Amino acid sequence: MKRLAVLVALLGLSYGSVAWAANIEIRHNKAESPKEAYQLSVLQLALSYDKANQYQYVPTQNTYSQSKLIKELENQHLDVIWLGTTQEYEQKFIPIRVPLYKGLLGHRVFIIRDGEQGTFSSVTSLDDLRLLKAGQGRYWADTQILSHANIPVITTSKYPNLFYMLEGARFDYFPRGVHEPWAEINAHQDLPLTVEQDLLLVYPLPAYLFVHANNPQLAAVITKGLEQALSDGSFDKQFYANPMIKQVLANANLGARRVFKINNPNLSEHTPFSDKRLWLDISVL
Secondary structure (H helix, E strand, C coil), rough: HHHHHHHHHHCCECCEEEECCEEEEEEEECCHHHHHHHHHHHHHHHHHCCCCCEEEEECCCCCCCCHHHHHHCCCCCCCCCCEEEEEHHHHHHHCCCCCCCCHHHEEEEEECCCCCCHHCCCCCCHHHHHHEEEEECCCHHHHHHHHEEEEECCCCCCCHHHHHHCCCCCCCCCEEECCHHHHHHCCCCCCCEEEECCEECCCCEEEEEEEECCCCCHHHHHHHHHHHHHHHHHHHHHHHHHHHHHHHHHHHHHHEEEEEEECCCCCCCCCCCCCCHHHHCCHHH
C-alpha cells in the first residue's frame, strides 16, 4: 500500500540530525460501543510506541457488521479490523496474535430461567452439564465449539428468538460472553430470565487485530508496539482500568465460579498459549 511504502522509506531518511515523520492514515471500523472503543484503544496503544511516525485514525462513517468488515479489509478499504479469530481468518489476513481481551471473551456465563438456579448449582462436572441443553445461534463459532465438546445445542438463525426459546423451555441455558448477559436481560425485562450464579464455561476464543496480507509493515509496527506494551505493563494497566472490563469482572465474580474447560477446534496451531502474559488468570482476581 502506497502509504506504508512511504512509511518504510521515511523510516530510513533523515536530514542532518532531524528525522522526518510520516503522517499515516489508519482506516478502521467506527467505534460506537464501549467494546469497539476498547479495541481501538489497544491499536492506539500499540502505535503510540512508534515515535518515528504520526498516525491519523479514520473511522468508517457507519459501524460495519463483521461480514462487511472482512470484505472491506479484503478490498483494502480498511487498514485494520478486530475479529474473534479462526483458522480461516488467519490464513486470509495477517493476525496480530495478542488477544485483545486476554481471552476474556471465551469465559461464558449462562442466562437461565428464574427459579432454576438449583438445577445449575447441582452441576459439578462437564458430564452433568451435558445433561442440559444450551441455546445458540445456528452459524456462531460457539455452536461448533459446544458441539465438539458433546454439549447438546439447540439453534436458531435469529438471535432475538433465543431469549423467547429459553423462556419457553426449548433449551435450558444460553451461554453468553461475560460482558453480555446483564444488558441483554435488562433489554428483555418482560421475560423471567436471570444470570446463573455458580458456573463458568471456558474455551479459548481470542480476538485479534488483523491487517491485509499485503501490509506486513503495518503488522510489524503493531506487533512491536504490543510487545513493548506487554513488557512495560501498559497493556495490562489499560485492560484492567477499562470501565467496561472493570464492570464485567465485578458482575461476573469469575473467581468464585466452578470452571469447566473445553477446547476450541477452530484455532490455529500458532495460537500463543505458552505466553502466560497474554491470558487472563481468574485465580488471581
